[in-house]
Amino acid sequence: MHEFIMKLLDRFSGMFRRAGIDYPALRTIVRIKLTMDGRKPNGVLEAIGKSKKPSADKPEKSPFAVNWLYVLMSLAMIPFLFLNDSLAGMTFVFTLLMFFQGTAMIADFSSVMLDTRDRSILRTKPVDGRTFGMAKTVHIIVYLFLLTASLVALPLMAVFVFKGAAAGLVFLLEIMLVTGLDISLTAAVYYAVLRLWDGERLKDMINYIQIALAVGLMVGYQIMIRIFDFSALGAGFEPGGWWLLAPPVWFGAPFGLLQGNGGISYVFAACALLVPLLSVLLYVLMLPQFEQQVQKLTQGGGAGKRRSAFRPLELIGDLLIRNPRERAFYRFACAMMGKEREFKLKVYPSVGFSMVVPFIFMASQLKAGLDSLSVVWGLMLYGTGLAIPTLLTLLSFSSRHKAAWIYSTSPMEETGAVHRGAVLASLIKLFLPVFAVAAVVFLLLFGKAFVPDLIAVFLSLLLFAVVCYLILPRKLPFSEPFPAGSSSQNGLQAFLLFVILAAFGGIHFGIRAAGWPYSVWIFSAALIGLNYAAWKYGFRGRSTGKAASAK
């Protein structure tokens, strides 16, 4: 692939030379950039645990392995192509295309477009500014071409085959236009963020978009195949004037024209042509200013945010924990989980995913209608507990794992406090919000009658967390490097914990079914006692010697 691109580029060497570009230098830069692209871990793939760390010493690896994921994603567009109403169908297709392209670009752009090392490495060499700029542009074009090609290859084929050559050509042209629009929009987002804030904020934003993309992929896929009914879509889709604000409609409109629509569709189609061209023009004109803002990325954060006086999380910790050293670890774990980008990228998506697990279990029931839903189905809320083993496993990883020397050099008699503080922090900071959202939805679905069960579920899951801690290997928090690929969890343990979680649900179900008065309340009271004992004694008996050898 690599070589193919370089050969293709060589075809244009004459053109570059005539434009006064130092072609050998351009070729060298583009080639090395593509090599580096092939080695960088892919954010999105990494988040869903599929990516293998590019191996250190293998000379060449296909730089484009990631693109299979995009091909897979593009399958989501296919069904919309077959809606009777072309305008509506193609609008959905372009919505998806813009979403995929935009998120991928924002997530990858920092390495493709904003490599701040370029300045001190490339500009100090005898390479003139024009060649440098052109090399950058060529690199972006190659990157976008590969990204877009894998995203649209299948849909484009489908359009040509099923809708005819005219529609196919229109689609092809529009793909180029939409790509142009997406570049300018992405650059505009970056420019705005960099202008208003600093590089650190931009890196945070890129991080959140990667997380959103990963969650969107996992959740969207599950929901789509279970709940979505494609055939009902698009019926009676009549664009009014205010649709002018939604760019995908512009790109859908020409297909409406092919089908014989008229009127306002002409305005939309004109937008589809003119707006991208204007935005690309603007982008080219603004490029120098953009480059200047990019330098901010190297400068790091400014003053940093002052911590606000009201910190509810720390209050909860202070309330529950008396040992000062344990409090320290609780706060430390909270800060690490909130700040470390790689940790967030790995953990947030899987924790967020657990929020929808109960709804996936109930999907068939939900489709059948809410009226037939009995409160027993509320026990599906146990599904959110699947997040806990993942969370506790990932808790021991960090991209700065070497800093864990701090555990061994500080005076600590036993590591139980470290573990309990960190486990509690992970539950409160990451699991609780997710559980709360699911719980609110469940309360809306089942009403007041669900309250006792909700309390019991929550207490069971707290107990389950201690069980997980006891079964999973006990490593100090943030003390190991992230493993490559998805090998972070032991399959057998995961299964065992799943069975235990199901058992919790089963006991709860049995107690409900027995039908004694106040049975659920009594169950909850028993759980409170068990929790007290488990949290008090479950973390004991870890000597420092063990901790030192574990590291």
Place this chain on the structure above:
Amino acid sequence: MANELGEAVIRLQDVRMNYGNKFVLKGIDLEVYPGQIIGYIGPNGAGKSTTVKLMLGLETGYGGKIEVLGHNLSDGSSAYKGRIGYVPETAEIYDTLSAREYLTFCGELYGLKPEDADYKGAKLMRLFGMEEVYDSRIDSYSKGMRQKVMLVASLLHNPDLLFLDEPLSGLDANSVMIVKEILAQLAAEGKTIFYSSHIMDVVEKISSRIVLLHDGHIAADGSFAELKAQGAEGSLEQIFNDLTGFTEHAEIAGRIVQAVQEDYS
């Protein structure tokens, strides 16, 4: 002394630079001749790296005149950079590449053939005792190993002028001796070395000429012996403190020690 040394390699005339309201360089005049090892020193924020970045064309918008290797920088061409080697302070490097790939790449940008750049890179790395890791990714290297790669990258194309910013950082004592000796021998061959550092002992020993930048001006210029003769005394460190008007180090240290020992219980 200018004429006996030949054409100036660097000529700065009343160079001024400001970022917004912040005046970093307030009129720098400096001529550097072949074979000199310039120790360019000054407090943090004095404008040292700005000066180097200007001469490399990384920053523009300066006032005054800058000539490097007989070439006036205002015309914007960058061919003169082919005779310059540069080691930046922060080891900025494409660290997903192996040393072989990175060095070949750098050599190619300087117009070497890839085979030649690779051959020379391998040879230099071997001399630095790093042949085993030549094909490993740079992000697996230690700090000192990275620094050696940076040094090799700056020397591959046999430059006439070297800009080095803390080139010894992270190197072990033996490597430091090698690099110091390399600099001395290169200077004897007529190469010019522009060396900035905060380690005064090293600057004192290796520089044939010391230029002290303070508050956007050149506060002192001459060999170590000449600086001493101008009335300053003691080590270069003391001269540095004198000339930058910093006398309260003992007092600040005292306050820090006091704060360390405060007891809050």
